[in-house]
Amino acid sequence: MRFDTVIIGGGLAGLVAGISLQQAGRSSAIVSTGQNALHFFSGCFESMQEAPERLTALFAGAGIHVHYNPGVRLTPLGTFREATLSLEDISLFPEAKFADKALIACVPGYLDYFSAFLAEGLEKQGIQCRLCSLDLPEELQDGSVERRSVQLARLVDRDWKKIVQQIRLLIKDEDAVILPQLCGLQDASVPEHLRQEIPARVVFAGTMPPSIPGIRTQRLLKRRYEVLGGTYLSGDEALDAQVEGNKVLSIRTHNLDNHALEASHFILASGGFFSKGLRSNPFRVWEPVFGVDVDFDEDRNAWYNEEFAGDQPYMQYGVKTDAALHPLVDGTPRENLYAIGSVLGGTRPELGSGAGLAIRSAFLAVDEILESL
Amino acid sequence: MRHQEKTSSKHNFEECMKCTVCTVYCPVLQVNPRYPGPKQAGPDGERLRLKDPYFFHYALKYCMNCKRCEVACPSGVDVAELIQSARIKYDRSAPKLRDRILASTDLMGTLARPLAPVVNGVTSLGLTRSVLDATLQVDHRRVFPKYSGRSFECWLKRRAKEQAMYLEQVAYFHGCYVNYNYPQLGKDLVKVMNALGVGVQLLDGEKCCGIAMITNGMSARAKKNAERNLAALRKAGADKGMKVLTTSSSCTMTLRNEYPNLLGVDNADVRDAIQMATRFVFERLEAGATLRFKPNYHKKVAYHVPCHMERLGWGVFSERLLRMIPGVEFTLLDSACCGIAGTYGFKKENYEASQAIGAPLFEQIRAVDPEVVACDCETCKWQIEMSTGYSVQNPISILADAIL
Numbered sequence: 063m064r065f066d067t068v069i070i071g072g073g074l075a076g077l078v079a080g081i082s083l084q085q086a087g088r089s090s091a092i093v094s095t096g097q098n099a100l101h102f103f104s105g106c107f108e109s110m111q112e113a114p115e116r117l118t119a120l121f122a123g124a125g126i127h128v129h130y131n132p133g134v135r136l137t138p139l140g141t142f143r144e145a146t147l148s149l150e151d152i153s154l155f156p157e158a159k160f161a162d163k164a165l166i167a168c169v170p171g172y173l174d175y176f177s178a179f180l181a182e183g184l185e186k187q188g189i190q191c192r193l194c195s196l197d198l199p200e201e202l203q204d205g206s207v208e209r210r211s212v213q214l215a216r217l218v219d220r221d222w223k224k225i226v227q228q229i230r231l232l233i234k235d236e237d238a239v240i241l242p243q244l245c246g247l248q249d250a251s252v253p254e255h256l257r258q259e260i261p262a263r264v265v266f267a268g269t270m271p272p273s274i275p276g277i278r279t280q281r282l283l284k285r286r287y288e289v290l291g292g293t294y295l296s297g298d299e300a301l302d303a304q305v306e307g308n309k310v311l312s313i314r315t316h317n318l319d320n321h322a323l324e325a326s327h328f329i330l331a332s333g334g335f336f337s338k339g340l341r342s343n344p345f346r347v348w349e350p351v352f353g354v355d356v357d358f359d360e361d362r363n364a365w366y367n368e369e370f371a372g373d374q375p376y377m378q379y380g381v382k383t384d385a386a387l388h389p390l391v392d393g394t395p396r397e398n399l400y401a402i403g404s405v406l407g408g409t410r411p412e413l414g415s416g417a418g419l420a421i422r423s424a425f426l427a428v429d430e431i432l433e434s435l
Numbered sequence: 436m437r438h439q440e441k442t443s444s445k446h447n448f449e450e451c452m453k454c455t456v457c458t459v460y461c462p463v464l465q466v467n468p469r470y471p472g473p474k475q476a477g478p479d480g481e482r483l484r485l486k487d488p489y490f491f492h493y494a495l496k497y498c499m500n501c502k503r504c505e506v507a508c509p510s511g512v513d514v515a516e517l518i519q520s521a522r523i524k525y526d527r528s529a530p531k532l533r534d535r536i537l538a539s540t541d542l543m544g545t546l547a548r549p550l551a552p553v554v555n556g557v558t559s560l561g562l563t564r565s566v567l568d569a570t571l572q573v574d575h576r577r578v579f580p581k582y583s584g585r586s587f588e589c590w591l592k593r594r595a596k597e598q599a600m601y602l603e604q605v606a607y608f609h610g611c612y613v614n615y616n617y618p619q620l621g622k623d624l625v626k627v628m629n630a631l632g633v634g635v636q637l638l639d640g641e642k643c644c645g646i647a648m649i650t651n652g653m654s655a656r657a658k659k660n661a662e663r664n665l666a667a668l669r670k671a672g673a674d675k676g677m678k679v680l681t682t683s684s685s686c687t688m689t690l691r692n693e694y695p696n697l698l699g700v701d702n703a704d705v706r707d708a709i710q711m712a713t714r715f716v717f718e719r720l721e722a723g724a725t726l727r728f729k730p731n732y733h734k735k736v737a738y739h740v741p742c743h744m745e746r747l748g749w750g751v752f753s754e755r756l757l758r759m760i761p762g763v764e765f766t767l768l769d770s771a772c773c774g775i776a777g778t779y780g781f782k783k784e785n786y787e788a789s790q791a792i793g794a795p796l797f798e799q800i801r802a803v804d805p806e807v808v809a810c811d812c813e814t815c816k817w818q819i820e821m822s823t824g825y826s827v828q829n830p831i832s833i834l835a836d837a838i839l
């Protein structure tokens with residue numbers, strides 16, 4: 063099967079690249095083994111000091127709305143972090159003390175949400191807190207039932223009016239209400255409804271994964287890509303490539319076995335260690351599909367920092383590229399291959415990190431492809 | 436330094452990093468709170484079961500083996516295989532009479548076919564359906580597939596000579612559905628293959644692939660069928676070098692993946708020969724073969740990728756094939772389960788869950804409002820037709836209709 067571009071990895075970087083190429087009239091396919099880091103997404107785009115029109119337009123086309131409000135955001139552990147650009151349902155505050163009194167709602171038996179930490183963190187900022195619990199929908203009252211964010215979010219999306227009723231009864235003089243981020247999975251308008259109907263400032267606090275806004279983002283981006291005619295091969299793994307000189311001709315995948323995917327351009331968007339875009343054993347770090355050069359320390363003891371919460375050097379490891387993001391093989395660039403997103407690790411600090419890196423590098427690679435003809 | 440190269444055993448159980456991604460995509464978990472979900476039923480539960488089979492939980496029967504957890508898992512854990520193999524290994528409860536009947540698709544076919552008009556009449560009667568519901572717990576709201584008067588095998592046997600004239604030959608694993616319920620699909624395949632200059636043969640002694648037996652606690656019988664099918668596949672595939680084509684994604688997944696991975700039946704020598712017909716046709720057309728299409732043909736088609744087709748990763752072949760037909764206005768439906776999962780949705784205890792799972796798909800079909808829904812799975816066809824009223828056809832039938 064032949065495409066203009068084949069993309070390996072269907073996370074944020076791969077989808078942004080795929081959508082941009084389809085919009086420019088180029089045919090593409092995305093091959094992705096399993097799901098990706100968006101399922102752990104806080105909703106805030108790391109290292110985005112600006113809100114590029116190009117990104118907001120691409121997201122708006124997919125039905126995803128973002129807002130740009132440099133300041134801080136509330137983390138699931140009740141601390142505050144700098145943030146600039148986020149999905150619309152994530153609150154950004156100019157300063158950490160965003161209210162005088164907050165009502166923190168929790169869900170009995172739901173273990174992936176830390177209301178006590180939230181209260182402690184907010185009290186530190188001088189926000190007086192009171193905890194309350196929400197009644198569970200009937201379906202989930204049996205104690206043996208697994209309560210994960212997704213199961214709860216389905217019910218909240220359906221019964222959000224009942225949440226509003228409960229909060230209206232519970233609220234006293236609080237000017238803010240903290241709700242777990244358990245809505246807007248299927249119906250993206252629910253967070254806004256809750257904000258409209260609850261007579262106080264509504265702030266959604268992140269839960270442990272899976273992340274509801276992240277899953278929604280993934281679903282909407284994938285749908286947008288498919289509506290634009292992109293071919294998304296889910297659950298398939300790129301195995302290896304056929305190369306001639308410095309050019310990649312095709313890749314082979316697990317499911318399509320001997321049916322190669324041919325293209326004029328290839329984009330490696332396979333993520334970091336977490337997504338298996340990078341692999342390691344005690345001796346080395348490598349990139350499994352194309353076997354391109356990886357930047358890592360030969361001395362294994364230098365890979366990690368003994369301080370658990372400290373910066374871990376291995377997180378910076380990634381594939382080596384030239385200025386146009388062509389990965390190197392023994393120092394020579396593969397001319398029709400591009401590496402984008404977390405597979406780059408920290409090798410391109412000027413492109414940022416996290417979601418910022420994924421988006422900037424995706425746009426850069428797409429521009430190179432569109433210019434190269 | 437010494438280190439362990441491989442850290443993973445059967446079904447990649449140890450690869451699980453507890454990320455919970457599979458729980459997002461399990462359709463049953465979203466509607467049936469009694470189901471522990473893929474992570475708990477699969478890798479988490481397996482750790483306990485390995486310690487003591489006491490920890491095997493009856494609720495694993497709610498897994499409909501749709502494989503969506505496997506498609507979603509970023510670590511390559513074969514979650515559904517872990518669950519189904521735990522059922523095979525630890526579930527000592529004898530299958531109910533109802534489950535035995537539902538699972539015996541070929542036996543049911545053999546018995547029902549000669550009496551087709553009577554059986555079809557009887558199973559569509561409200562009274563019969565209530566009786567089935569009360570006695571066997573087959574939900575009375577289900578619409579039953581119709582049985583055809585003459586089997587596909589019988590039809591093709593009469594044409595064996597004519598088919599043998601083609602220089603190139605393929606064998607066809609038609610499955611129970613084409614044979615007993617809907618021979619038209621088999622006839623459509625023959626039309627398409629003949630148009631490509633290829634003759635179609637029956638396998639020598641095809642049996643039901645056994646998928647329904649596996650999920651209904653009858654793996655010993657499934658294994659017998661697997662061995663007999665492999666003998667037939669070997670004769671065609673390995674000995675004569677023919678491709679063996681299929682038109683059902685579930686049969687294909689069973690023949691290719693479930694035989695070795697769940698039943699322990701080695702199919703390595705014939706696995707590659709087993710292919711969905713849409714893949715075969717697409718590859719032929721891509722290699723330069725041509726078909727003569729009807730002029731002024733127009734059809735609005737919405738394609739639903741069945742769960743097992745998604746697991747095979749071959750939906751792309753059907754999709755591209757449909758898009759190639761001049762005059763087809765194509766929509767790809769969102770990846771979603773229709774809720775039937777073979778015999779699963781026929782059971783009274785699953786009916787509500789089954790319909791709730793399918794609801795988003797049905798809604799999207801109504802919104803797209805196509806002339807026909809395309810789909811490579813027979814049980815999806817029953818479910819979608821019953822639940823939406825839209826007609827559902829295999830991509831091969833749509834192609835057959837579009838060519839001269």
Ligand SMILES: Cc1cc2nc3c(=O)[nH]c(=O)nc-3n(C[C@H](O)[C@H](O)[C@H](O)COP(=O)(O)OP(=O)(O)OC[C@H]3O[C@@H](n4cnc5c(N)ncnc54)[C@H](O)[C@@H]3O)c2cc1C
Pocket residue numbers: 070071072073074075076093094095096097098099100102103104105106107108109298299300301331332333334336337338339351402403404405415416417418420509
């Ligand atoms: C737990 C976690 C939380 C994070 N939270 C945030 C956050 O809140 N904000 C932020 O800005 N950033 C966050 N990040 C950083 C995140 O990595 C980036 O924001 C971004 O989502 C990375 O996207 P990506 O497309 O490069 O990689 P990924 O999202 O990792 O996607 C890579 C995809 O490629 C697939 N793949 C790998 N190998 C193959 C192969 N051989 N064949 C086919 N497919 C393959 C993988 O299965 C995966 O689906 C987080 C990362 C992690 C791990």
Ligand code: SF4
Pocket residue numbers: 450451452453454455456457458473474477478507508509510511512514
């Ligand atoms: S998706 Fe895979 S790795 Fe993640 S919890 Fe499920 S089985 Fe484990």
Ligand code: SF4
Pocket residue numbers: 460461462463464472473497498499500501502503504505514515518
């Ligand atoms: S096979 Fe389907 S029903 Fe079973 S656990 Fe996986 S996703 Fe859920």
